[in-house]
Amino acid sequence: MTTLFAASSANAAGVNYVALGDSYSSGVGAGSYLSDSGSCKRSTNAYPYLWKNAHAPSSFKFVACSGARTGDILNSQISALDASTTLVSISVGGNDAGFADTMQTCVLDGDQECIDAVNVAKNYATTTLPGQLDKVYSAIKAKAPNAHVVVLGYPHIYKVGGSCIFGIGDTKRAAINGAADTLDSVLAKRAANAGFAFGDVRSIFNEHEICGSLTTWLNSTTLPVDESYHPKASGHSGGYLPVFSAL
Template identity: 75%
Template sequence: MLRPVRALSVAAVSALLTLTTFFAASSAGAAGANYVALGDSYSAGVGAGSYLSDSGSCKRSTNAYAYLWKNANAPSSFSFVACSGARTGDVLNNQLSALNSGTTLVSLTIGGNDAGFSSTMQTCVLSSDSDCLNAVSAAESYAENTLPGQLDQVYSAIRSKAPNAHVVVLGYPHLYQINGSCLFGIGDTKRAAINEAADTLDTVIAKRVANAGFTFGDVRGIFAGHEICGSSSTWLHSTTWPVDESYHPNADGQAYGYLPVFSQS
């Protein structure tokens, strides 16, 4: 019986060495990356605090997943140009200059503002169930019919500017846990509709990402239980002051939600 045990031990050691080599190579690859972080407020880190003084109204945070990844991996270069309120046109016109043929890693979230995320949330918080459902329906229609072409333009431009880059496009989480622990705020009819809108948006983004040959990072699973009204610690703000941080990930949402999904994508 000793021989099989000894053989298994050798195999285990060999596998361990292989894994060690793999992770070391991955770490070295990260250290040599030329990383550009594009996108909207979810990538800028709005809601996570600790904003960089030179980012102005873009509100880029040192707690954003991109910045946390940079701190952990020490890439060769890091350009952080994500900006609060950005739409697809803003990425095309104001952010793509950060890319070049030497860029090896790109991350972004984009599309939520194009589909009217902010105004839809305002309607759902301040108006009736029917007004909320109508606003969500309009946002979903935009996401399904207009947004695909806009995303295609962004992804094509990224590929053209950074042909050698690994591009990770991250999605948006559900904002609410249905039948959750909240005693106040909007009801479950509105909460469910808002979550369904996130599903529609993520489905559209994931399809366009796949067509572009990029990687989609789905954050809905990792945020489960940590939504507003969630059963665990909440990773998303509800209504806040300043108001622009409402319905955005907090520092924990960036560190424990977005960062792991990006790192594994």
């Protein structure tokens, strides 16, 4: 496996790469969307596309889609895999746990409503999501038995105690980051059980979160609203791409 991926950065001949997943893999929020991707919002600035440009794999299938849940991976994305697939990336789980709705509650309602919503999401992530992830990971192994699979996690959205005057307070920010931690720990464990690599992006995003001291790699509340709380192009090139490439 190592020799295959130690191919020079300019050439990954023999690598057949399939990028599965949700909006964090399709590149929602990163702009420059492929015209044929429609509401899936697949971006040429997303980490799978950047990796493809840098490594020139023999084949590249980009099927990640905004809003995708585990069921969508099984129903409409997994068919992109076959026995010749050698590399797979995937981020999924945030939509299953209701992350977008939780963010909306935290932005619009009070601290307690936010904490309650986060706790519902965390409970889902620890009780229901593991079984759903296992189904997805098993299906990936069955369809692409020869593939090296990298599961990508989610960053902290906010820097708690950061430099923001406006927006939500630190109580909510800490709660939202806690939801990301719970989700990432579940993803890491299920990925390990499946024999997949896990890409933890939290440390590389440190200080690049909303309210961080460095350039923000994430969109705050923005229009169109579906791009809020998603990585900008800089979050894909500076955050996700190096973590994925290292694995």
